[in-house]
Amino acid sequence: MEFSMPVRPQRLPRLFHHCLLRPGDVPPSQDDLKVVGAFNPGAVETPEEVVLLVRVAEAAREQRAGYVALPRWDRGANRVVLDWFTEDEVEFEDARVVIVKSTGRKRLTSVSHFAVCRSRDGRTLDAVGPIRFLPASESEEYGVEDARITPLEGRFYFTYVAVSRHGVATALASTGDFKTFERHGILFPPENKDVVLFPETIGGRYMALHRPNPAQHFSPPEMWLASSPDLLHWGGHRPFFGSTGDWDRGRVGAGTPPIRTSAGWLEIYHGNDRRPNDTGIGTYSAGALLLNLDDPSRIRAALSEMLVPEADYEREGFVPNVVFPTGVVTRGSSLLVYYGAADECCAVAEWRLPDLLSRLLETSQTPEAGRFGSASST
């Protein structure tokens, strides 16, 4: 293992953590597919339970020597079909991504959908499925990924990544019961991921964090803030937060949807430590931000490396050394953070919310390196 544990003065130990779900726990959506990942779960509390929208990544069950199967949702068939390429026809970028040599375009080795899972205590799962949210259009043909759920005005809205021949975009859907779903289309065109909605309007506007991924690197990917009159049309785009240190020098993106606390909006975000010319994917850890309640562009405090890969299921797996928070629930003074581990499993970790807020307010200065509060006016 390349991973070693440096001294991390800002860390606040987890009180509890647990691997909730592994790929083998989820039945595939089709007979010809196998589940290779069950990770990056959106999470929300309903009156009865915690509901998770787990990303289920599936690949071809059949293996043919000398061939690579690339799955794709097909409009005509309204199901996932397999495109078989010879090994010579594709080039592996990493375990997830290949380049089709004839076109120079990328494809994924798996295709993802969401399975609705339920937990009464928030710490162990009671039910996996059977409800699924499956790809349903050309803009989702390479899969739907990484749901983030926000309760808004009596309904559950979730953003998700829609991957297709048109790129990696973020779309919106909603549900009242996690049985039937309504799609609202693409909110942020390619390439944009890690979109989280605030659970209330602020100054009469819906608010979101998003993370553009530009082709040209004038900056490393940064989080941006945007606002909307109606959840469907977005503007007021401004740079919000970038790297603060080595642990997030390669990439930052929103993790969990912001939640209201007495000290401000709490946002748990991910950072990646990959250097520009490093090979490999690097380590994904998580930090926390505390934002002004009336103006979330004002960052009150930041905590680096709140959650780093430590458990076996975080340090080993489909992509080693990844913790990737995508959901958060509070229960009394407990903060439960749901996250993907090693791009393979779902896990939950617990902190005392008052301890986390104290640590944020005690140890953090407003992080000048990461914020662009004064830089955003045009």
Place this chain on the structure above:
Amino acid sequence: MEFSMPVRPQRLPRLFHHCLLRPGDVPPSQDDLKVVGAFNPGAVETPEEVVLLVRVAEAAREQRAGYVALPRWDRGANRVVLDWFTEDEVEFEDARVVIVKSTGRKRLTSVSHFAVCRSRDGRTLDAVGPIRFLPASESEEYGVEDARITPLEGRFYFTYVAVSRHGVATALASTGDFKTFERHGILFPPENKDVVLFPETIGGRYMALHRPNPAQHFSPPEMWLASSPDLLHWGGHRPFFGSTGDWDRGRVGAGTPPIRTSAGWLEIYHGNDRRPNDTGIGTYSAGALLLNLDDPSRIRAALSEMLVPEADYEREGFVPNVVFPTGVVTRGSSLLVYYGAADECCAVAEWRLPDLLSRLLETSQTPEAGRFGSASST
């Protein structure tokens, strides 16, 4: 010269073309800068004249042996300052772009603003400046580029590219008189260019074409369509049009703002013929699209290579073999297209509008390769 003229059956000869403006015709905005480009002009007809917003690219006037000067608008100074690097500290990507080795981030070798130019006959310039639209915020610190002007509700709106340490975004500004300007902020976050506004609302919505440039190449860059209730917040994003042939296999993007004609919305767009692994920038040519007036996602006809680099000032210059349309005006039956030539000069070319529309309707099938009309529903 690498350029050679293939047979182009769809071409419709220009009736007139003329180089309007060269860098030497424009006084620099500061004593320590020299003008290296006067190109990619936005254009609009007012009751008196045609007004152009010409992109003026400026670089350091001083040359120091062994050093490279990178210009940047500075908030404190409220002017362009020069950052000097040793030649060892930067790597040239092309004549316009360097990578600063210490950070891995890009910078530009020139910084652009707009000069207001005027023409009574639309074919020759009467005045260059003195009004300028200069960078004015951190999101514009590496320059403002490629204005596209649309008259809307009695005011002139123009989109423009804002380049900064936060990436390449598209912003909006407006004016009533081309003397004072109002900024409306960033409409499309990084990386997005080639944004044109339709001159009317359609079904109660403002409409735009835009061109995301994703980091991951699941597709080559494509034009997308979006809509807005207020010009500031944008949604309804859907893929609109992609490559149709060799001439635009590398890149397509909107060129001139769409104009209403009897046969539909006329959009003149650019295409680039660079293959994925080619070195160099490739050739930029222009084609035309005719869109349904009530539903511009429906493409009636397409014409490839309406305008290709032929004149000396199109084939030789700062970036050889570039024609890049950014403005259009009709006068009687004349269609005047304003464009950047070789990333260096402004030029105008003329066609008879009825001939162009006839050619579009006669020779074009609806281009299946390039359209995504039925693919956009989510």
